[in-house]
Amino acid sequence: MKNAIVGQSGGPSTVINSSLAGVIAACKQNKDIGKIYGMKHGIEGFLKEEIIDFDFADDETIKKLKASPAMALGSCRYKLPEKGESIKDYEKAKELFKKYNIGYFFYIGGNDSMDTILKLHEFFEDSDIHFVGVPKTIDNDLCITDHTPGFGSAAKYLATTMSELITDTSIYDVKSVTIVEIMGRNSGWLTLAASMPKILGGDKPDFTYLPEVPFNEEKFISDVKQKLQTENSIIIAVSEGIKDESGEYVGSSTKSGATDIFGHKYLSGVGKYMEHLVREKIGCKVRSIELNLMQRAAMHLSSLCDITEAYDVGFKAVEIAKTESGVMAVILRTGNNPYTYKIGFEKIEKIADKEKLVPKEWCNLNDLKVKEEIKEYILPLMKGNPELYYNEHEMPCHISFIKNK
Amino acid sequence: MKNAIVGQSGGPSTVINSSLAGVIAACKQNKDIGKIYGMKHGIEGFLKEEIIDFDFADDETIKKLKASPAMALGSCRYKLPEKGESIKDYEKAKELFKKYNIGYFFYIGGNDSMDTILKLHEFFEDSDIHFVGVPKTIDNDLCITDHTPGFGSAAKYLATTMSELITDTSIYDVKSVTIVEIMGRNSGWLTLAASMPKILGGDKPDFTYLPEVPFNEEKFISDVKQKLQTENSIIIAVSEGIKDESGEYVGSSTKSGATDIFGHKYLSGVGKYMEHLVREKIGCKVRSIELNLMQRAAMHLSSLCDITEAYDVGFKAVEIAKTESGVMAVILRTGNNPYTYKIGFEKIEKIADKEKLVPKEWCNLNDLKVKEEIKEYILPLMKGNPELYYNEHEMPCHISFIKNK
Numbered sequence: 001m002k003n004a005i006v007g008q009s010g011g012p013s014t015v016i017n018s019s020l021a022g023v024i025a026a027c028k029q030n031k032d033i034g035k036i037y038g039m040k041h042g043i044e045g046f047l048k049e050e051i052i053d054f055d056f057a058d059d060e061t062i063k064k065l066k067a068s069p070a071m072a073l074g075s076c077r078y079k080l081p082e083k084g085e086s087i088k089d090y091e092k093a094k095e096l097f098k099k100y101n102i103g104y105f106f107y108i109g110g111n112d113s114m115d116t117i118l119k120l121h122e123f124f125e126d127s128d129i130h131f132v133g134v135p136k137t138i139d140n141d142l143c144i145t146d147h148t149p150g151f152g153s154a155a156k157y158l159a160t161t162m163s164e165l166i167t168d169t170s171i172y173d174v175k176s177v178t179i180v181e182i183m184g185r186n187s188g189w190l191t192l193a194a195s196m197p198k199i200l201g202g203d204k205p206d207f208t209y210l211p212e213v214p215f216n217e218e219k220f221i222s223d224v225k226q227k228l229q230t231e232n233s234i235i236i237a238v239s240e241g242i243k244d245e246s247g248e249y250v251g252s253s254t255k256s257g258a259t260d261i262f263g264h265k266y267l268s269g270v271g272k273y274m275e276h277l278v279r280e281k282i283g284c285k286v287r288s289i290e291l292n293l294m295q296r297a298a299m300h301l302s303s304l305c306d307i308t309e310a311y312d313v314g315f316k317a318v319e320i321a322k323t324e325s326g327v328m329a330v331i332l333r334t335g336n337n338p339y340t341y342k343i344g345f346e347k348i349e350k351i352a353d354k355e356k357l358v359p360k361e362w363c364n365l366n367d368l369k370v371k372e373e374i375k376e377y378i379l380p381l382m383k384g385n386p387e388l389y390y391n392e393h394e395m396p397c398h399i400s401f402i403k404n405k
Numbered sequence: 406m407k408n409a410i411v412g413q414s415g416g417p418s419t420v421i422n423s424s425l426a427g428v429i430a431a432c433k434q435n436k437d438i439g440k441i442y443g444m445k446h447g448i449e450g451f452l453k454e455e456i457i458d459f460d461f462a463d464d465e466t467i468k469k470l471k472a473s474p475a476m477a478l479g480s481c482r483y484k485l486p487e488k489g490e491s492i493k494d495y496e497k498a499k500e501l502f503k504k505y506n507i508g509y510f511f512y513i514g515g516n517d518s519m520d521t522i523l524k525l526h527e528f529f530e531d532s533d534i535h536f537v538g539v540p541k542t543i544d545n546d547l548c549i550t551d552h553t554p555g556f557g558s559a560a561k562y563l564a565t566t567m568s569e570l571i572t573d574t575s576i577y578d579v580k581s582v583t584i585v586e587i588m589g590r591n592s593g594w595l596t597l598a599a600s601m602p603k604i605l606g607g608d609k610p611d612f613t614y615l616p617e618v619p620f621n622e623e624k625f626i627s628d629v630k631q632k633l634q635t636e637n638s639i640i641i642a643v644s645e646g647i648k649d650e651s652g653e654y655v656g657s658s659t660k661s662g663a664t665d666i667f668g669h670k671y672l673s674g675v676g677k678y679m680e681h682l683v684r685e686k687i688g689c690k691v692r693s694i695e696l697n698l699m700q701r702a703a704m705h706l707s708s709l710c711d712i713t714e715a716y717d718v719g720f721k722a723v724e725i726a727k728t729e730s731g732v733m734a735v736i737l738r739t740g741n742n743p744y745t746y747k748i749g750f751e752k753i754e755k756i757a758d759k760e761k762l763v764p765k766e767w768c769n770l771n772d773l774k775v776k777e778e779i780k781e782y783i784l785p786l787m788k789g790n791p792e793l794y795y796n797e798h799e800m801p802c803h804i805s806f807i808k809n810k
Contacts, residue, residue, distance in 0.1 A: 287698075
């Protein structure tokens, strides 16, 4: 009987441990699978034989893990060598697969992590090891899957926080502009979620800027100026990765020429850049806010739907691994009102290193029909409050398997 | 029978509307008070006669107001003229006090707002109008009162968010420094709250920098370097207002010489400044995070204790106003384990334009006794989750009385 191993890779989210809990639980229940191991710090730690045995993981641990943010196994940003490059990593992997009698390999992550699954699957095609990817990324930019685990919770944080920022900034009787910078280098899914107060029928955020639509500085300034004639407090949702007509990131140091305290080119975020622009070209009160790591770390605002799905995807991936290899588990939406889904799978080469962008027609938030469609797509993913764990001081409890390594 | 009027001023918090709800409810219950009016945008709006009649505020409105963040009446940053300067504002106030038959004037705010109460009280000393201040500020820097309404909720947000950031940043097997910038120009109360995971016995945040202790760049760099020898991910809590030995704000543009994209002196926050320092002097992965408006706006993480006290302070202020003028309602702690308090009052001149700083002996978080004392002081203020209002989409509902003005 073969054993299984699972790892996590890339940036954290609040539900990636929920997928890990699903994988562990399913392996433990599966009579055809022996032990379930975990690799610390993803494939990088695996290659250094940083491996733990999940024998200790009882039902209580799995339940707590499901409600714990970030990555209990630790993460890495490691790219396996391409075909034709060094095969050292693969030989080490082969040795460890044999040593630990691995038959099933699960990797929870985003685009780059699926590249790892693809490469391992191709190298070990003639072996009897099954490689299965489990999707996660707050960015929601993986193809085929209806959406990615992690997105719903980040969306809930962003929509709630934007509501609070709208209320906070509306209290003064002076003209002001607040720019809220949201994650997303190439896709604007998270910024759409932050625009939920408007999508649900409100009038704010006043403007939403996505990477999918070229950003024009002159138009931005003139639109803001015009809006300020009728509004006191303007609030803007912007993706960190908006680009100008030539495809260059807005606010990139090359263009801005800004220098930091050491005279280096200053790598300003787009929010800061737009803040400077408004101050210079309009001159009103202006502030930029970067939602930074909070948008992926805010477990206290995670979505029950998201956590449940993340667990399901991990759990079902084990079933899929019995017959398949070189695939990723995907979420397939089977209905709206009420929202329903099932778990399927797709060949990894259709997913790895590809990006799902916001459709062009969804970039216009002034269109009623578009707002209805986005609402129907995003809203169910944000629903419900999971049961979380707190200590006697009402402070959150988080699980880690990598402490004191 | 005289009427009452209430206003809000300064920066928002999640519980200042709770105090407003307390004032309105008490005035409505009080048989010696006629109408209760609200001034929009504080004293500035009052002087423009932007006044609403709270006749419409039924029990349901008051209950919802109690759980709504920011300032439903709007705010202002307006300083009344000093003695010897123009008396135009005071004459206008006199006219309006007469027109609306005002006998009780309540002003909810921080330091600057108490200055307004003091000036009005002094100018109208011979009148029969009673001026009473209701404390609020997330900064917790008002004197006499054990703590300020607003602090407990901000503390809860900061402690929870810091826990989440500690977990998020701990997953990579690389050396990194994360700098978390917290509000507080002169006092470090909020940064102490953000350090709660350490105060409660954890080992992070690794370093805490308060405005009360002069900041030394060389020592900072050498401490971080040393810590990096044994720790992977260092996390730092820093007040926006830390100063160097000469009393100058750390990262102030004069000193840094940084310039923005337009060649202007760059007003970098202290977090960004320290980020640049670490990048330049140590060279490891580094990131700075500004918790910005979220720390005062995050209603979804507000404290039940804080909301309850804020309401009580507003409610009791009405009782106090029957016999007193030129005073502020204060919270007096009457016990720990369990935490208890009562509401008293103090002469406004002992409070206005003064600041309560963190005691010097509380600035050393490596002292076990200090940690116990801070824990006993802050922890009860963060406790409990209030009932909040959400719409059918599970999005927060907030109340405003200034929309469509």
